[in-house]
Amino acid sequence: MTGFGPGSDVFVVGVGVHPYEFKGSTPYPRLGLTATRAALADAGIDWSAVQSAYVATTALGMATGRVMFQHLGSTGIPVIQVESASASGSAAFRLATNEVASGRAEVALALGVDKFGGARRAMAQDGLLKLSPTWAVPAVMFGLIARAYLRRHDLPVEAMARVAVKNHHNASLNPNAQFRKERTLEDVLGSPKVVGDLTVQQCCPRGDGAAAAVVMSEAALTRLGIDRSRAVRVTASVATSQRGLADPEAMAVSLVHESTMLAYDQAGIGPEDLDVVELHDAFTIEELLYAEAMNLCGAGQGAEYVASGASRIGGSCAVNPSGGLLGMGHPNGPTGLGQVAEIVTQIRGEAGARQHPGARLGLAHMVGLGEVAFAHVLSAH
């Protein structure tokens, strides 16, 4: 195994997305195969070149992958289904990149595909007493975290609502986004309240979608004649889970901090080197907390970081240029791979109206229920 780091020989050579959409009638194979075929075409390879596939889904049920991939041809490759809640796509990407890094495969596919409505939480079957029927509602936990954060820093709700304005703007420029509409601060604050200071437009939508990435070794780049100018190197792949005991906010922050610092170390970079970051902004407050946890700004400076424009496209580091979960959407299985697709597109300079100038280095970071975290660093040559 060659491992990751600045000289990693693991590359993303193709990405594809089926636009995220509200729950509808599109069959999941159409979602998944659209993203897969797009990724293969982007890479310039045929399905027959893929040696291994990981399929991330939270709601579709057993045997999602093979039932879908048979329509591409039955080539006998291993097809493995992956579930890590919101971070399922990130888990599939980690497994694909690690398989290539290990030398067990030269070409692997990671695909996330989901349709809203079928997911169940194992914790509902843990047999343990819970005192509140809200235990499974993320908006409640983050509404409480938001209240605590704003109270501690003596900030108005506008401080976090600006995240939604920025990310909805980015999403309006993204043809794969579920929301394609600009939102003003007044729109965001005037939308119906959900929990505490969180309004509807400060919470991500749920829906259907798919995203895929083709991962390849350096040897395969040569063997298959891949255009190296569009290959993006994967220099870090990290997975962690929650550690220690603390209040919910502190545990969420420490999870993101630890996983990100490990990724920085593995890639040999610091936060100041990053051009683009895709992070888990299911709720606006998360972008403030996680920007701090990633050392993109100082502790307690998350609101100022957003307000200053540093995290907008064209700022010092574009955070969630895709629109993030708030704007692009959060169909669960695909979400982490949608982040990878965005960062690859940015690094290639192919993001069109939402292109961050000079993007060379990006971080894709996801958290998932449990709590688990995945961090990947992607780099131009």
Place this chain on the structure above:
Amino acid sequence: MPEEVDGTTLSFLQCGRCEELSFPAEAYGCRACGADPREGTTVERPAGGVLREYATVHLDLVAGLPAPYVVGWIELAPGLIVESLLAVDSEADLEPGVTVRPAPGRVDVPATDDGVQALWFAPAVAS
């Protein structure tokens, strides 16, 4: 303000190795050190704790529990924080750091098959 209920207790697991409390008592291991629960003991403590944060739920997010209502984090024991319902007319009746005790709920939330047995809390009534 709802009337305080006397005598309500909650069952905790006290670790036989590190003595930390876990909730509920049926926990499959100590939340602090992971010790086998068979090494610990079940202890009953008066239900209640310190309110750490709270917020109003404005939309109907849970079946059978119409909004608005108030939820909060209650520290049942040092470092042991749970999410619970607060039986107050408005969050203006609350502030972080107050002691809360079980109170009669404004609505009846039936026990569910996912393990929920709702317990409403309210600020402790000064005696």
